[in-house]
Amino acid sequence: MQEGKIMKALSGYYYVKSGSGTYRCRGRGLFRKQNITPLVGDDVVFETVGNEEGYIKEIKERKNELVRPPVANIDQVLLVFSATHPVFKPVLLDRFLTVVESKGILPVILFTKIDLLTEEEKEKIDGYMKDYREIGYTVIAASPKKNIGIGEILPLLEGKTSVVAGQSGVGKSTLLNCLRPDLRLETNEISRHLGRGKHTTRHVELLEVGGGLLADTPGFSSLDLQDIEEEELSACFPEMRRLMDSCKFRGCLHVKEPRCAVKEALENGEIKDYRYEHYLEFLEEIKERKMRLGR
Ligand SMILES: Nc1nc2c(ncn2[C@@H]2O[C@H](COP(=O)(O)OP(=O)(O)O)[C@@H](O)[C@H]2O)c(=O)[nH]1
Ligand SMILES: [Mg+2]
Ligand SMILES: [Zn+2]
8 A cells, every 4th residue: 555646637647746756546435335436636545556557545634625726635726817918807816715625725825927017007006015915915926928037936735735726818828838848838818818719728737846736727717706605704804804803793793883993994005995995795695695596
């Protein structure tokens, strides 16, 4: 018996890496019976058959898991946003942040394409970077194409399992190629998609980068707030999370309640207007879902 980590899942096989090599493994029938599907990122116990093959016998308890992309035991998500082209939309970043926070995973914010910024745009992005840093997030400005900021990213990956997430066209593949040039991932999928009118499906794989593991994902599609309850939402905003115990009412939703510490912080500028507006927008979305589904 050996212990290892599932690095890749492809055509019914799981590629498990251990201290002695990589083995192409099958899951046991038991998993199907118990309704457990092994995920990339799973730590497993497996039995080897010869030098290259094996059977997974046991999946160790997961720290967390994402459904789309299907990856387990994630330490952090690199949220990749282009500073421009396409233009930066804070509401989308806040949505990504909320989903990642709700799963208890650490987000890191990474702006790409900073080489394309005009003076005016740069000022705006600098403002946002300052805001998000004040909230407590690690924020990096980079241009993989011009090799700017890469030195800041590598140390963040060491010893961790990270997932790269972000919209199509923001520069995820370009970034990965920059972090590990031998990968030669295909870039510029936007125009290809437009041309062909459909997405190419790809497998999820953990790549060894900067002393850690990194998954480039075809997308991070599960961006609905379906697993989040109204009362849990403000905990996904660190600047609100810090104030929750100071509100007069337990379970305060920070909307119209009296003596609300979040509203006070909003008035004195400690919480940014746009962050609060996005909070309200998401809260509304969660409420609507509840009404619709009766839960
Ligand atoms: N100017 C500039 N272009 C970039 C940068 N990063 C990516 N691009 C371009 O943006 C397009 C989309 O990049 P790609 O890596 O395929 O994005 P992905 O869909 O997120 O994987 C490509 O044409 C890249 O050359 C950057 O830092 N600066
Ligand atoms: Mg790509
Ligand atoms: Zn409150």
